[in-house]
Amino acid sequence: MELTDKLEILADAAKYDASCASSGAPRRSSEGKDGIGATNGMGICHSYTPDGRCVSLLKILLTNFCVYDCQYCVNRRTSNVPRARFSVDEVVKLTVDFYLRNYIDGLFLSSGIIQSADYTMEQLVAIARQLREVHNFRGYIHLKTIPDADAALIAAAGKYADRLSVNIELPTEGSITRLAPEKSVHTIKLAMGSIRRKLDEKAEEPRASKFAPAGQSTQMIVGADASDDQTILNTAETLYGSYKLKRVYYSAFSPIPQSPDSVPLAPPPMQREHRLYQADFLMRGYGFNAAELLPAAGNLALDIDPKLAWALAHREHFPMDLNMADETMIARIPGIGLRNAKRLVELRRLRRIRYADLTRLRCSMKKIAPFIVTADYRPASDTTASEVLRRSMAEHSPRQLDLWAELQAA
CATH class of the missing domain: 3.20.20.70 (Aldolase class I)
Known part of the structure; x- marks a missing residue:
């Protein structure tokens, strides 16, 4: 050959x-x-x-x-x-x-x-x-x-x-x-x-x-x-x-x-x-x-990422004050990564964190907004149901999820 x-x-x-x-x-x-x-x-x-x-x-x-x-x-x-x-x-x-x-x-x-x-x-x-x-x-x-x-x-x-x-x-x-x-x-x-x-x-x-x-x-x-x-x-x-x-x-x-x-x-x-x-x-x-x-048997959600799924299941931690929380918890906020968590902690040594600081860091504002408090921002309602937030942030259409449910049940 x-x-x-x-x-x-x-x-x-x-x-x-x-x-x-x-x-x-x-x-x-x-x-x-x-x-x-x-x-x-x-x-x-x-x-x-x-x-x-x-x-x-x-x-x-x-x-x-x-x-x-x-x-x-x-x-x-x-x-x-x-x-x-x-x-x-x-x-x-x-x-x-x-x-x-x-x-x-x-x-x-x-x-x-x-x-x-x-x-x-x-x-x-x-x-x-x-x-x-x-x-x-x-x-x-x-x-x-x-x-x-x-x-x-x-x-x-x-x-x-x-x-x-x-x-x-x-x-x-x-x-x-x-x-x-x-x-x-x-x-x-x-x-x-x-x-x-x-x-x-x-x-x-x-x-x-x-x-x-x-x-x-x-x-x-x-x-x-x-x-x-x-x-x-x-x-x-x-x-x-x-x-x-x-x-x-x-x-x-x-x-x-x-x-x-x-x-x-x-x-x-x-x-x-x-x-x-x-x-x-x-x-x-x-x-x-x-x-x-994933605390219970089953599969990870397909419509939202695991970090967002964790945040929606643990609303007791949110909204989180970025001027008070420690770096490891800030990194757990959907839309904030490790580097930006570190940058925010460094920034607040100089002054209080404001909403505009997050946009300058190119955070995903749609994802982050329900979970944070800054010097000039707090979500309009802290009690929005997790299921409502999930639907607004889902990455897939309901039909795609239905197909996956059918495959699991088959």
């Missing part, structure tokens, strides 16, 4: 893995020592670092052959899809050639399981090793970790990769047992734990050998099983706390040709994936916990 044909198959097969981002990658200069690649370059827009840099990544699978038969996966053993496999040298050549053409700044490499977990992981590590040691590649590398692989191979991967990911895929052990019987939650968590221990060792001893400086991440598929958003967020919260993950990624289940009856035949609304990302961001950045965002 021609290399271009392999690339077409294996780049398309990689699109289902959402755990692809370069946040946290260190800056490396490509000057001197004939090094190539950099994490601070500009190119095709694929992902962004925390400081806003755009990093383009070659995102491929080593192979879409797989000995596993995970029911939700397009590359499962029994799936009738075109198959291909790169050699180690072919992936290295593609990465270097694409960089030299200014197409990419880094590599995201995953794989189906071939022969064994150890054999597959050896191939992934060999690619990263060649890029770093033979070609002096200094760009970003993200390697998918095979959970059942030997701990020594995972440690070797962390030596060359900026980030490692161990995808848990489904939020409950029961779902994994039913839909991916060859996988084990125990081995997945053991792999996450071994990566965390290596990261902790590096943090405690800065002069120790480099290990995955951008940390580790994971992915959960949304809508492949019956798990609701409360279950998904609780699992994400546990993973963040137990393994110090940098990110949990959420991927809406996409039905595949000849899907088995064990998985849904229709995808969940993409808005559901979006709301989970918003809720996840609130947990990571705003100090919310999963129980606050």
Whole structure:
């Protein structure tokens, strides 16, 4: 098979893995020592670092052959899809050639399981090793970790990769047992734990050998099983706390040709994936916990974002006086982000905050107005029913919500 044909198959097969981002990658200069690649370059827009840099990544699978038969996966053993496999040298050549053409700044490499977990992981590590040691590649590398692989191979991967990911895929052990019987939650968590221990060792001893400086991440598929958003967020919260993950990624289940009856035949609304990302961001950045965002079983609202939903459910905190409240509570007001909360606290050290200050900060005034008090403003009525406010701020038409309700009831 021609290399271009392999690339077409294996780049398309990689699109289902959402755990692809370069946040946290260190800056490396490509000057001197004939090094190539950099994490601070500009190119095709694929992902962004925390400081806003755009990093383009070659995102491929080593192979879409797989000995596993995970029911939700397009590359499962029994799936009738075109198959291909790169050699180690072919992936290295593609990465270097694409960089030299200014197409990419880094590599995201995953794989189906071939022969064994150890054999597959050896191939992934060999690619990263060649890029770093033979070609002096200094760009970003993200390697998918095979959970059942030997701990020594995972440690070797962390030596060359900026980030490692161990995808848990489904939020409950029961779902994994039913839909991916060859996988084990125990081995997945053991792999996450071994990566965390290596990261902790590096943090405690800065002069120790480099290990995955951008940390580790994971992915959960949304809508492949019956798990609701409360279950998904609780699992994400546990993973963040137990393994110090940098990110949990959420991927809406996409039905595949000849899907088995064990998985849904229709995808969940993409808005559901979006709301989970918003809720996840609130947990990571705003100090919310999963129980606050979704205290009862069920899914996040689709018509309003999770922060607004929390505010409408906790009207006892509002309207909030911006000249009195602390920064963390100001950041919980719908329409005010972390940076603007900080700016408002700094501003009130100089003078009292007025309504016009919020417009100058480009806050979402329609969303913010019912929840704030300033030196010259108070809502006309503090008792407007939450349901009335919700309808005025909803992002979707009633018909769209009815369709989602029908899907849930089906």
